[in-house]
Amino acid sequence: xxxxxxxxxxxxxxxxxxxxxxxxxxxxxxxxxxxxxxxxxxxxxxxxxxxxxxxxxxxxxxxxxxxxxxxxxxxxxxxxxxxxxxxxxxxxxxxxxxxxxxxxxxxxxxxxxxxxxxxxxxxxxxxxxxxxxxxxxxxxxxxxxxxxxxxxxxxxxxxxxxxxxxxxxxxxxxxxxxxxxxxxxxxxxxxxxxxxxxxxxxxxxxxxxxxxxxxxxxxxxxxxxxxxxxxxxxxxxxxxxxxxxxxxxxxxxxxxxxxxxxxxxxxxxxxxxxxxxxxxxxxxxxxxxxxxxxxxxxxxxxxxxxxxxxx
Numbered sequence: 001x002x003x004x005x006x007x008x009x010x011x012x013x014x015x016x017x018x019x020x021x022x023x024x025x026x027x028x029x030x031x032x033x034x035x036x037x038x039x040x041x042x043x044x045x046x047x048x049x050x051x052x053x054x055x056x057x058x059x060x061x062x063x064x065x066x067x068x069x070x071x072x073x074x075x076x077x078x079x080x081x082x083x084x085x086x087x088x089x090x091x092x093x094x095x096x097x098x099x100x101x102x103x104x105x106x107x108x109x110x111x112x113x114x115x116x117x118x119x120x121x122x123x124x125x126x127x128x129x130x131x132x133x134x135x136x137x138x139x140x141x142x143x144x145x146x147x148x149x150x151x152x153x154x155x156x157x158x159x160x161x162x163x164x165x166x167x168x169x170x171x172x173x174x175x176x177x178x179x180x181x182x183x184x185x186x187x188x189x190x191x192x193x194x195x196x197x198x199x200x201x202x203x204x205x206x207x208x209x210x211x212x213x214x215x216x217x218x219x220x221x222x223x224x225x226x227x228x229x230x231x232x233x234x235x236x237x238x239x240x241x242x243x244x245x246x247x248x249x250x251x252x253x254x255x256x257x258x259x260x261x262x263x264x265x266x267x268x269x270x271x272x273x274x275x276x277x278x279x280x281x282x283x284x285x286x287x288x289x290x291x292x293x294x295x296x297x298x299x300x301x302x303x304x305x306x307x308x309x310x311x
Contacts, residue, residue, distance in 0.1 A: 003302050006031040006046040008065050009056035013151055014079050017291035018054055021309050022298075044068045052301060054294055055079060066109075075301045076109050077294055083111040084181040091185055092297040093118060094306065095239045095264075096125055104300045112297060115289025116143050116196060117182045119207030119281030122239060122264050126232035128187035132220045135189040139209060141182070142195045144255060146203040149285045158200055169197045204256035205289060207281040214275040222277050226268040233266070237307055238288060238296065242267045259284045262292030262310040 005028050009015045022028050031050050036042040047053055047068050052075040055062045062080040069076060083089040090107035094100050104110055113121070120141050127133040144167075147158040157163060176194050183191050213219050226244055233239045240263065247267050258265060261284060270277035283289050292310055299306045 002027060002029050003051040004029050004031055004049070005298070006050035006053045007056060008043060008047065008053060009061070009079075011037070012056050013148055013155070014286070014290045014294070015054075015056035017286050018056065018294050021291055021295050025309050027304070027308070048074060050074060052077070052298055054298065072108065074108070075298075077112055077297050077301070078109070079112040079290065079294055081114060081177050081181070083109065084114065084117075085184050086111070092293060093121060093185070094296065094300060095233060095236050096121055096185065101300060101306075104297055105303070107301070110297050110301065112290070112294050113185075114178045114181055115145065115149055115205055115283070115285040116141075116178050116194070116207055117185065118264060118289050118293065119143065119205060119283055120182045120192070120209065121185045123207070123209055123229070123266055123279045123281050124186040124188070126228045127225060129232075130228040132216065132218065132225060132228055133211070134217060135187055137188070137216070138190060138193065139186075139188060140193045140195065141207060141209050142197075143205065143207040144197045144199050145205045145285045146201045146255065147198050148203045149205070149289075150198060154198070155202075163200075166200050167197060169195070171196045199255070201256060203284055203286045204254075204259050205281075205283050205285040206253060206255045207283075209279040211277045211279065212275065213270075213277055219275070222268055222270040222272050222274070225277055225279070229266055229268065238262050238292075238310070239264045239266070241265075244268065244272070253280055253282055255282065257282055258287065260287065260311070262288050262296060264288045 007015050010019050031046050033042050048071040055065050055078045059080045059082040062078050062082045089109045089111045090103045092110045092112045147154050229241045265282040267280040296306050299308050
């Protein structure tokens with residue numbers, strides 16, 4: 001059976017990545033509007049006739065597109081931040097909870113997670129759920145992404161001849177749009193303090209949570225933190241936890257290490273007898289952090305093997 005897929009916003013960074021992942025698949029047929037992609041009537045028809053729609057649009061444009069969907073049989077995946085904490089929308093991180101895949105599979109509307117939140121939630125949710133980090137704990141998250149995460153304008157800036165920016169901290173107002181999503185889906189009751197940055201490389205991401213273990217109620221060991229993550233992701237295809245022996249031998253983590261994949265790799269660094277830990281998530285901001293996750297969710301919603309077309 002062939003499924004029809006419409007990517008609304010296929011010319012953007014995420015849209016192009018998703019199209020590249022889907023167009024060679026014989027089980028899918030892409031609905032392409034070409035020069036009519038800005039035609040409201042053409043979009044409305046495509047939004048209501050395809051089996052599934054992936055929205056790769058700014059937040060307001062995504063809301064407008066959702067309002068055009070009148071066919072209850074159409075599956076909708078939104079890659080913007082518009083619906084990530086909205087009632088009635090499934091959060092598209094299949095591995096974050098035992099029931100999440102089934103929720104995604106039976107939902108008409110799924111919100112694709114953000115790239116930074118994917119790494120953070122992957123690290124923090126199992127620890128909050130296990131009671132190792134209290135929901136009220138003041139969590140700090142540091143992260144760096146390749147410049148492709150900033151869209152076309154940032155890509156043009158960093159790739160312009162003579163561009164010299166090596167690294168830039170941003171989100172200095174502490175009101176980054178990912179904070180509500182990170183807080184809610186990690187199970188925390190207090191907003192995280194999010195400190196993002198962009199580096200002078202195209203794609204790849206590190207998300208880090210430093211923890212003073214002695215400040216936590218039970219003073220959990222590095223082994224307990226690691227064990228909670230291993231248990232949470234046992235048997236998952238796209239989320240893995242690095243062995244402690246491996247992390248103890250590592251001297252660094254390269255943000256480009258999983259580029260081109262839909263994988264998320266979690267690390268627990270720290271002295272096993274010490275009182276501090278560094279939790280580090282590695283992922284491709286355009287893979288598991290965007291287009292790869294969208295394809296994984298699409299597969300689940302269409303009843304296909306979720307790994308189809310992904311590595």
